[in-house]
Amino acid sequence: xxxxxxxxxxxxxxxxxxxxxxxxxxxxxxxxxxxxxxxxxxxxxxxxxxxxxxxxxxxxxxxxxxxxxxxxxxxxxxxxxxxxxxxxxxxxxxxxxxxxxxxxxxxxxxxxxxxxxxxxxxxxxxxxxxxxxxxxxxxxxxxxxxxxxxxxxxxxxxxxxxxxxxxxxxxxxxxxxxxxxxxxxxxxxxxxxxxxxxxxxxxxxxxxxxxxxxxxxxxxxxxxxxxxxxxxxxxxxxxxxxxxxxxxxxxxxxxxxxxxxxxxxxxxxxxxxxxxxxxxxxxxxxxxxxxxxxxxxxxxxxxxxxxxxxxxxxxxxxxxxxxxxxxxxxxxxxxxxxxxxxxxxxxxxxxxxxxxxxxxxxxxxxxxxxxxxxxxxxxxxxxxxxxxxxxxxxxx
Numbered sequence: 529x530x531x532x533x534x535x536x537x538x539x540x541x542x543x544x545x546x547x548x549x550x551x552x553x554x555x556x557x558x559x560x561x562x563x564x565x566x567x568x569x570x571x572x573x574x575x576x577x578x579x580x581x582x583x584x585x586x587x588x589x590x591x592x593x594x595x596x597x598x599x600x601x602x603x604x605x606x607x608x609x610x611x612x613x614x615x616x617x618x619x620x621x622x623x624x625x626x627x628x629x630x631x632x633x634x635x636x637x638x639x640x641x642x643x644x645x646x647x648x649x650x651x652x653x654x655x656x657x658x659x660x661x662x663x664x665x666x667x668x669x670x671x672x673x674x675x676x677x678x679x680x681x682x683x684x685x686x687x688x689x690x691x692x693x694x695x696x697x698x699x700x701x702x703x704x705x706x707x708x709x710x711x712x713x714x715x716x717x718x719x720x721x722x723x724x725x726x727x728x729x730x731x732x733x734x735x736x737x738x739x740x741x742x743x744x745x746x747x748x749x750x751x752x753x754x755x756x757x758x759x760x761x762x763x764x765x766x767x768x769x770x771x772x773x774x775x776x777x778x779x780x781x782x783x784x785x786x787x788x789x790x791x792x793x794x795x796x797x798x799x800x801x802x803x804x805x806x807x808x809x810x811x812x813x814x815x816x817x818x819x820x821x822x823x824x825x826x827x828x829x830x831x832x833x834x835x836x837x838x839x840x841x842x843x844x845x846x847x848x849x850x851x852x853x854x855x856x857x858x859x860x861x862x863x864x865x866x867x868x869x870x871x872x873x874x875x876x877x878x879x880x881x882x883x884x885x886x887x888x889x890x891x892x893x894x895x896x897x898x899x900x901x902x903x904x905x906x907x908x909x910x911x912x913x914x915x916x917x918x919x920x921x922x923x924x
Contacts, residue, residue, distance in 0.1 A: 536640070536743070537636070537640060537743065537890075540636055540639060540640060541632075541636055541890075543673075544632055544635045544636050544639065544674065544675045547673075547674040547675070547676075548631075548632045548635070548674075548675075556570070557569075557570050557571075557572050557574075557575070558570050558571065558572065558574075558575035559572075559574050559575055559578070560575070560578055561575075561578040561579050561582065561667075561669075562669070563575060564669050564670065564671045564674075564676040564677065564678050565628070565678060566603065566628035566629055566630040566676050566677070566678060567603070567628070567630050568594040568595075568596060568605050571592060571594050571607060571626070572592065573588070573589040573590060573591060573592055574589075576589040576592055576607070576609060579666065579667040579680065580609065580615075580620055580621065580624075580666055580667070580680070581611075581615055581620065584614060584615060584618045584620060585614070586612075586614035587611060587612065587614040587615035587618055587620060588611065588612045588614070588615060589609055589610070589611055589615065590610050590611060590612050591609075591610040592607055592608065592609050592610070593607070593608040594606070594607050594626075595607075595608075597625075599630070599631065599634075600892060600893070600894060600895070601634060601637065601638070601814070601892055601894050602627045602628060602629055602634060602814075603627070603628045603629070603630040603631065603634065604625070604626065604627050604628075605625075605626050605628075606623065606624070606625055606626070606683060607623070607624050607625075607626055607680075608622065608623055609621065609622055609623065609624065610622070621666060621682065621683075623683040623686045623687070624666055624680045624681065624682070624683055625663070625680070625681050625682070625683040625684075625685075626678060626679070626680055626681075627647065627678070627679050627681070628676070628677060628678045628679075629644070629675055629676060629677045629678075631892070632675075633890065633891070633892045634675075634892060635674070635675025635676065635677075636675065636890070637891060637892055638675065638677070638814070639672060639675045640743050641736075641739060641740055641743070642731070642736075642739055643736075643814050643815055644670050644672060644675065644677055645670045645672070645677070645729050646729055646813065646814050646815065646816050647668065647677070647679050647812075647813050647814045647816075648668025648669055648670050648677060648678070648679050649668065649727070649729055650665070650668075650813040650816055651665020651666075651667075651668045651679055651681060651813075652665065652667075652668045653727070654727070654790070654816075655813075658714060658717060658718075659713075659717075660710060660713060660714050660717075660809070660810075661710050661803070661807045661808060661809030661810075662809050662810055662811065662813070663681040663682040663683075663684050663809075663811060664681065664682040665679065665680070665681050665682075666680040666681060666682070667679065667680040668680070684801060684803070684809070684811075688803040688804060688805075688807075689803060689804030690801040690802065690803050690804070690809070691801060691802050692798075692800070692801045692811075693797050693798070693800050693801065693802065694797075694798075695796060695797045695798040695832075695895075695899045695902060695903060696898060696899060696902045698797070698832060698833050698834040698837065698906070699797060699832040699833050699837075701837070701841060702806075703800075703802065703808055704828065704829065704832060704833060704841075704845060705845065705848060706802075706806070706807065706808030707795075707800060707808045707810075707828055707832075708825065708828065708829075708845055708848055708849045708852070709848070709849075709852050710807075710808055710809065710810070711792070711795070711824050711825065711828065711849065712849050712850075712851075712852035712853040712855075712856055712858070713852065713856045714789075714790060714792075714856075715789040715790070715821045715824070715853055715856070715858055716789075716852070716853050716854070716855070716856020716857040716858035717790075717856055717857060718789045718790035719787060719789050719853075719856075719857055719858040719859065720787045720788065720789070720859075721790075724788055724789070724790065724818040725818070727818075730790075730816065730817055730818040731817055731818070732783070732784035732788070732817060732818060732819045733780045733783040733784060733791075733793075733817055733819045733820075733823055733876065734777070734780040734781045734783065734784050735784075736793070736815070736817055737776075737777075737780050737876075740883075744883070744888060746773075746879065746883050747769070747770075747773045748886075749882070749883040749886040749887065749888065750769070750773070750879055750882040750883050750886055751769055751886065752885075752886030752888075753881070753882030753883055753884070753885035753886030753900075753904070754769065754882060754886070755886075756885050756886060756897075757882065757885050757900065757901050757904045757905075759901075760901045760902075760904055760905035760908075761904070761905070761908050762908055762909060762912055764912075766911075766912055767917050771917060772875070772879075772911075772917065773879075775875060775916065775917040775920045775921075776875040776876065776879050778920045779872045779873060779875045779876065779916070779919075779920050780876065782820070782869075782872055782920070783819045783820040783822070783823050783872075783873060783876075784819050784820070785820070786820060787820075787821075787858075787859060788818045788819055788820070789818065789819075789820075789821055789858065790816065791816060791817040791818060791819050791821075791823050791824050792810050792813065792815075792816060792824050793813075793815035793816045793817045793823070793824075794812060794814070794815040794827075794880075795810065795824045795827040795828045795831075796827065796828075796831045796832065796877070796881075796903060797831065797832040797903075798895070798899065799811055799812040800832075820869060820873065821853065821858070821869075822866070822869035822870050822872065823873050823876065825846070825849055825870060825873070826870050826871075826872075826873035826874045826876075826877065827873070827876065827877045829842055829845060829846075829870075830874050830877050830878075830906060830907050830910035830911075830914075831877045831881070831903045831906055831907050832906075833906065834906070835905075835906060835909045835910075838906070838910060838913075839913065842870075843867070846863075846866060846867065846870055847863065850863070850866055864924075865924050868919055868922060868924055870914075871914040871915065871916055871919035872916060872919045872920050874907070874910050874911050874914050874916045875911060875916045875917075875920075877903070877907045877910075878904065878907035878908055878910070878911050881900055881903045881904045881907060882904060884900050885897065885900040885901070885904060
């Protein structure tokens with residue numbers, strides 16, 4: 529890690545830590561829409577009225593019950609909301625799901641990775657214009673100075689009977705097909721859209737990765753991940769770590785070239801759900817980016833399918849995606865070019881999970897080791913099968 533990066537981490541740790549320490553001494557309930565509550569005790573009817581009832585004359589929240597759910601890269605809780613007569617008559621949401629950055633490491637990680645504002649921005653600015661299977665957003669806000677952030681979204685488990693998929697259990701064919709059709713629709717809708725560049729928070733994959741690399745040393749962390757996940761990695765000798773890393777960096781540069789679209793950016797199985805009527809959708813838009821369609825597609829297929837299923841299905845699945853991309857308005861590449869792009873972008877899913885497994889002591893435990901190992905096992909074989917290193921050097 530460079531000295532200037534270490535200094536930046538220390539300076540932000542002091543600033544964000546001081547803010548969090550002050551909050552621990554004195555909890556200030558949120559009152560206005562501009563406030564950013566991050567803990568259940570800071571949420572109250574007055575703030576919920578400000579953010580949920582602003583567009584409904586006479587509506588007000590009369591009560592709320594907050595139930596903590598989990599804590600990882602963010603803190604999550606459910607809120608049951610009751611309204612006065614005007615709010616109830618307007619059909620305002622009775623149950624919402626909250627994601628916040630309550631912990632110091634959560635705030636530091638998202639701030640330094642420059643992804644603190646992405647999810648609030650997605651639900652405030654991008655989600656309303658997209659007809660996709662994703663939770664509706666009701667409110668989002670972030671305060672970079674303190675690292676506080678909050679989003680209030682539709683509780684799809686309640687509203688749609690959604691079931692969130694287990695990353696250790698691979699996709700079925702129907703599930704991955706549903707997600708690819710959904711992805712193609714989003715990609716086609718935002719294909720080469722000038723608005724992508726106008727959203728300053730949408731980085732290309734190479735810029736996003738370079739930022740992470742500068743701060744935590746992705747090559748070094750991936751090597752730690754390789755050691756920790758050694759039991760699930762292929763036993764046959766493969767490309768040397770430095771060769772893999774150089775190929776990864778070039779693949780990310782390639783991901784920024786050509787027509788760009790809106791990327792989920794973290795399209796693994798743990799960020800997906802199935803509704804009661806069988807539709808497939810995505811949550812957790814914290815790392816959304818702009819870049820090549822192949823980033824999302826390769827991530828989804830290589831990280832989510834069992835190895836034998838991927839080998840048997842991936843060409844048909846890619847053809848399905850391209851068909852629906854064209855229907856949605858995207859300029860689908862020819863099959864040969866698409867296959868090459870898919871192979872190239874299989875490197876990133878492996879590396880991002882190796883670095884997750886190889887986290888350093890100041891990083892939150894983003895995912896349990898069992899989930900990391902399950903995805904690393906699938907993606908490591910995919911990189912070998914697809915000759916991803918060779919693909920990076922091939923010409924279209």
